[in-house]
Amino acid sequence: MDKKPVLKIRGLTKKYGDVVGVKDLDLDVYLGEIMGFLGPNGAGKTTTIRCCLDLLQKTDGEVKIFGLDSHENAIEIRKRTGYLPGDFGMYDDLKVKTILNYLLSQSGVSDKTKMHELSDRLELDIGRRYGNLSKGNKQKVGIVQAFMADQDLIIMDEPTSGLDPLMQKKCYELFREERDNGKTIFMSSHILAEVEEVCDRVAIIRNARLQVVEKIDSLKDKMGKKLEIEFENDVDPKLFTMEGVEDFNLDGRHATMIVTSNLDEVIKRISKQNVMNMSFETFSLDQLFMTYYTSGGKGR
Amino acid sequence: MFWKNMVMEFQKNWKGFLIFLIVVITISGLMVQLYPVVEEEFQKKELEGEEYVELHIEDGQINITWDWEWHEITEHYRVVHDTASHLATSEIIGENITEKRFRLIHSEDDPEERYFAVIAVMDLEKLEDMMDEEEIPADFITVFKRGEVPVGMTSTVEPTDPLEEIMETPYFRMFTAGREDLRMDEIEGFMSIELYSWFILLVGLYIGYLAVKSVGGDYDERRMDIIFSTPLPRRQYILEKFTTLGSFLFALLLFSGLIVGASVYSIGKLNGVQVSTFVISMLSSWPMFLVIISVAMLFTVLLKSSRKAVGATLGFILLQYVLHMAGHMIEEIDFLRMFTIATYWDYNSVLLDGEFIVADFVLLLTTAVVLLIATISIFDRSDIPA
Known part of the structure; x- marks a missing residue:
């Protein structure tokens, strides 16, 4: 993928009076990729998109599309940009x-x-x-x-809203084809499966602030496994203080932890203890997104 | 390209445009057709039967004498009089004579305005006798049998038309725009009062509503995002909406003027007035309505809601109209008329004087353009609500 940003957002802030729609948002959307834009209702997705298209006046920051200023060169930008609003008539x-x-x-x-x-x-x-x-x-x-109009950049706000699953699939194929033909797509969505299936990268926004921007593949790598173990005897918590283990919690002889890497070493340390019971659960992308939606931007 | 939005506007609104065009030209044409029906009523009349009643002023007295063919079957006469033509306040029962004197209140050189009517009260017994002798025409018998028959009227002053009396009242000055030479019994005066004086309401309210809906409809129906996903500059969007309504309005006024002119011609009342006079008088209102369009669009981009903007626009038009009319009626607030747009559409100058006031036309046009620039400037920098 060419690393040339088609859409470049720096420090974007939009306020509606005292209400902050988007705050200090930085984001790049690169040529030939599909960028998903995720977030709960009212997080600032539509505000961001509409600022990019000069439908809303920025309070602060800079938005450049094709290297052109989104306000000063709005007409030139719109000649090369297709747009599907979230709510339109x-x-x-x-x-x-x-x-x-x-x-x-x-x-x-x-x-x-x-x-x-x-x-x-x-x-x-x-x-x-x-x-x-x-x-x-x-x-x-x-x-x-x-x-x-066969434009270079397509911006869509929840594009498959209201479509049946079969038609959604057809749209996903269309989006991928367009990307393969060199188009850049920036789309917001509520549907996590849609983002997982269609997008190359995803940006997650919550409470008007960008939480994370990642490749879908990297996110999957980061997903980790949730381990739940019942030990026969008391264990020293320090045993699991190591790289790749997060959110370790010990309640009596019952331990939970998230393992994002170093799994082999974790298993070896567990094997030195007497284990009564153990479960091993892989996070879905849905669960991962939910943690971003609810945990204030730290993921898990 | 500039015309694409205009085409879309016409495609979207053509039914409404057509219906309103038909309504306005029908009303304009029908108003003219009413003229012959009421023309006779508007003509200045002699006092009824004034040839039978004579009035002389001498020796500080008003002497009324009358001549009545059917004196021998008249029991007595009644003379009613008043200082106004409706003769409602005073009644004098006369003897069986044909003369009555009244005291003159003012001087002989400048007598007070007084009206007198002589009524013959019939002697029905004598009438029966004469009917037997077949000395009275059949038509007269029917009238005489009613018992009281008007002989005639006279006045100390030249008789005036009751309508003229009304038109001289402050209330009627609202409709004559203060023009004392305006006459309802002339077609120009009739049209001035019956059509032009309220034309701002007829056309203004609708064109104001259309102008609001033209932009506000795109807000309400959430079309703005789609429209501005195309490379359409915001100023062009407003300009095209304005031009569409302005050109429709021009056609509407042109047709209305032509219909009025043709209608006047059809009833044979042109009497030297050119058809173009009616056309020009109508078209001279064009910039006034352009101001209304600009105001409506300004309210719409400020309020970003059709409902609020319709209320504000209709309120503006009605306030303008009331101030304009009240200014003619109440001298103390006459100065307020200078702030109303209707003041600068002087249709009476065209209709009555044949004079088209270019300065007023230019002033209104300039106002419309200034308001339009303000509208574009605000719209260019404002958020489009989702």
Whole structure:
């Protein structure tokens, strides 16, 4: 992957009066990657995205897209950026085709091939009036309009919201294909499985502050195992004070710990004790994300 | 390109535009068609039967004499009089004579304004006798049988039209915009009062509402994010909305003016007035309505909500209208009219004097542009609510 940042955020702060939407956020999204943006409701995901697109005025900080300032060069940026808002409406009385043609022409694109391809692929009838569409079909319109102008960067706020699981899968394939074709995608999501399946990297935001930015693979490596042991005799806690062991807790002869590395040495030390019972549990990515959501940014 | 949003605006709103266009031109045309029906009522009239009643002022007295063909079947006469034309306050029962004197209150050179009406009270027995002898036409018998028959009226002053009396009241000055030479019995005056005086409400309220919904609808329906995901500059967005409404408005006023002119022509009442006079008088209101559009858009980008902006805009228009009208009626607050936009649309200058006041037109246009620039400036720097 080319390490050239398409989207570069430094010290981004957005305040709504006294309420802080985002605070001191630094983030890079690199060319040709899918970056997932995770966080609980109200964490600041949408605020960050909308600041990037100049829909909100930054209180402080800098956002550069394609090396251009997000406010000063907003028009140039939008020529090369597709956007799917999290909550959007269109013209209820007009046909989807009319709306898409209008948006495409606003982007200065006359070739409608991709618009038709995407509509067919997502099984969207563009001859129907927008107001008559179901929630899921309206979401498809949003996805089609985000990708149809074939722009270099696609920013999406919860893109598969309202879609059925089958359609979600189709969208994941679409996102990966677009990435493989050199597009950069920055997407927020609530769906952890979606992030795990689609994203190359993930940024987690909580209480308006960025908690972590990691490759999905690295996160999986960091996940560790949870060990729960019942010893026959008392043990010295110092025995497990070592690198790779976190959150050691001893309650009588019952011990719990998280092992992120050095597993071989941990097993050897355990084997020197009389063990009555032992369980071994691998963290899922879900559990890992939940710890970021709830533990104030320290992960486990 | 500039026109794409305009096309979308017309696609989105064409039904509303068309319905309103039809409503306005229908009202404009119908108002003209009312004119012949009421024209006769507006014409200045002689006092009824004044040829039968004579009035002389001499020796400090007002002497009323009358001539009544059916004197022999008249039991007596009643003379009613008052200082106003409705003759409601005083009644004199006369003898079976044809003369009555009243005391003159003012001088002979400048007598007070007084009206007199002579009524013959019929002798029904004599009437029956004459009916038997078939000396009275059948039509007269029906009237005579009622018992009281008006002989005629006279006055110490030239008779005036009751409508003129009303128009001289402060209340009516609201509708004449203070023009004393405006006459309801002339088509220009009639249209001035019956259409132009409230045209700001007819068109202004709707165009204000449209202007709010034009921008506010995109807030309410959460379309802003999608619209501004395209490389559409915010200033262009506002400008295109403004231009769309401005061009629709121009067409509306042009058609209304043409319809009024054609309608006046169709009833044969042009009387030397050009159709273009009505067209120009209508089109001269264009910048006033552009100000309303700018105000509506300004409220919308400030309040970021259609509901609030509609309330503010309609309140602005109604306040303007009330101040403008009240200013004509109450001298003490007349100065407030200079702050109302309706003051600078002087349709009476075009209709009555044939004069188009360029300075007012330019002033309103400048105001609209300044407000539009303020709107763009605020919108350019404001957050778009999610």
